[in-house]
Amino acid sequence: MTRTAVHTEHPLIEMSPFGKDHRSVLVFPEPYSIASSNLAFHQIYRILGQHPSWSCERAVVESNQKVLTLETGKPLEEFDLVAFTVPFELGYLNVIKALDDCPIQLYADERTDEDPLIAMGGIAAAANPAVMAPFVDIFLLGEGEASLPPLLDLLAKRRNDGYTRLSILEEAAQVPGAYVPIIHGEQPSPIRYARVEDMDEFPPCSAWLTSETEFDNTFLFEISRGCPCGCRFCMIRLSQKPLRAVAVHRILELVDRLPREIPSGRGEETVRPKVGLVGAAVASHPDFEEICRRLREKGWGITASAIEIDKVTDGMLDLLSESQKTLTLAPERGIEAERYRLGKQISDDHLLQVAQRASELGMPRLKMYFVGGLVAPEFYGSDTDRPGAEVNLPDWLKGLEGEDYHDAIFHHEAEAVANLVERIAEVFQPKGKTGTIGVTCSPFIPKPHTPWAGWPMAPENGLKRLDKILKKRLGKIPRARYRTFSGWEAHLQGLLSQGDQRLAPYLFEMTRHPEK
Structure with missing residues (x-):
């Protein structure tokens, strides 16, 4: 099915999987439709395939299918470089699956000079490469446009010169943004993220067009x-x-x-x-x-x-509405003061004005994104992230503990989201159309290196209750369409975003026995 979809593509750049000294494959750890919607997959493919010494093929991970390249159907072990771009932590499981399904040694320290080099980039890896360090030879932290070209130059030259795998990795560790676990050890610090200064030099855009995507x-x-x-x-x-x-x-x-x-x-x-x-x-x-x-x-x-609500103008909406049917906004919280606490300077009045203007222009769909499950007392009882700051909880939370405390927050969040959606629904009534309002509420997951990295997640069973409360409350709003979430997946993502090498054997076991 996937290779059939490739035949319907319209390529926008000239690429050939043949005729160069070194061969690479770029793997996206999700199905083709998701991969083709990811601009990083396009951009890294362009950089790899247009390098004078490297050809590039693509591969994706589909359920119950061996990972083979889209262009020629080759397995991963036939390439010199296997590169993964991973935007979300849950993709780690499919990375391990792809490696486990082929003869390449799964663990980096067991590979020989005959094995391909395994590289990984993407925002998930940039946030915390430690979880995947046992499986990956080279991480590129930051923006691939800055780090990948010098790495490709180095790999091509040293492979031509007959350098050993270890010698190549020792030099690769000097590339800006590169983290090589076997050289740097467990902690990538103080490696700096690679960044592109001039976006005009590497403008990120599609390398192919396809109908097999969102x-x-x-x-x-x-x-x-x-x-x-x-x-x-x-x-x-x-x-x-x-x-x-x-x-x-x-x-x-x-x-x-x-x-x-x-x-x-x-x-x-x-x-x-x-x-x-x-x-x-x-x-x-x-x-x-x-x-x-x-x-x-x-x-x-x-x-x-998704457009920043505070930046939306009437002129902007006029232009977009001529061809765009859905306006996507991310208020994040249902209460104005809580949006400000998050860092989003968005008033209710402006949000309602934007929705009303979109309605007047005939846009039939509105998508709204929220974050829920914020259970840290500091969020409700302090205006600072300073450790040890005094927390003065609001009356509706005082004296509550355990499930009672969490449930009070979940009902508060659900009611706030629903109240805002109801107000939006009153003004979002496209003339002659039944306007729908899609609502997605993602659980709060503490991410490394952010001010709230140390804040707790809501417990998994609590997130299930929050999802149920939201579904019931939003179900009472005729034109609202609520998209449910998985508390289990949220907790797994949280574990992967903050974990380290000790998780490696458990991840391997999960890919072998997902039913457990």
Whole structure:
């Protein structure tokens, strides 16, 4: 099925898996549809395959299928370099599965000169590489555009010179952003994250178009990287600061190279690609509205990822509504004061104004993202993250302990989200259409290197109760569509985001016996 989907792709760059001295495979630890929606997968594929010494093929991990490359059906062990890009911690299990399903030695310290080098990048690895250190030869921490080219140069030269595996890894440890566990030991500190200074030099955009993805035949373009916000729970503030933007002329130059019509992937018909503007803070691009206007003037349909609510303007919505049917917003909390506590300076009034304007423009769908399960007393009883600060709980939490304490918070969170969604529903009524409001509430997971890294997670059974409360409460709102979450998966992600090498044998056992 996956290789069949590849035949419907429309490539945007010239690549060949043949004719170069060294061969690499880029693996995404999820199915093809998710991989093709991930811009990092496109960008790293471009860097690998356009290097003068390296060819590149792609592979994805599908259920109950051996991991073979999309281009030629080769197994991973036939390549010199096997690179994984992993955006989320739960992907670690599929990385181990992919390695365990082939003759490559699973543990890095058991590999010989005959085995491929195993590399890994992505924001999950950047946050905490320790969990996967027993399985990976080289981590690239930070932005691959800065660290991958010098690593490829080094690997190609040293392999040509006949260097041993250990000698190559010793030199690879000097590459900016590289963490080599066998050389650096258990702790990657003080390795610095690699960053791209000039986004115009490596503009991240789609390397192929496909209908087999959530973004149907959409040319994705990361127009900015980083985020000026200071959300207390978010990794972006660590790994992608400061905000950097691609120049307007560079964006237009690359979009102008797109074909005006491509095969739809569904029979004989053709379609016109759309342009998807993405970024952690896409509307914080200093020229975001101009980019939208210029693209619309050229006749391109445009969409944008979640837009910072405080940056939304009427002009911006006017331009997006011409081709985008869904507006995605992330207020994170149902109560204004709690949003400010998170680091999101968003008032209820502005949020309602944005929803109403989207409704007036006829956008039929609104998506809203929240974070729940915040059980740390400091969140409700202090205005500082300073350790040891006095905590003065509100009356509705005083004297409560255990499940009673947690349930009071869960009901508080659910009621706050539902009340806000009800207010949104009153103003979001697109003329002649039944406007729907999608609601996603993700459990709070403490992430390394963030101000709230040491805060507790809600217990797994508590998260199940929160999910049930949200489902029941939001189910009373006619046009709300609530997406449930898994408390078990949230806790596993939390464990992987803060764990270390001691988890390795348990992860291996989970991939072998997932039913347990």
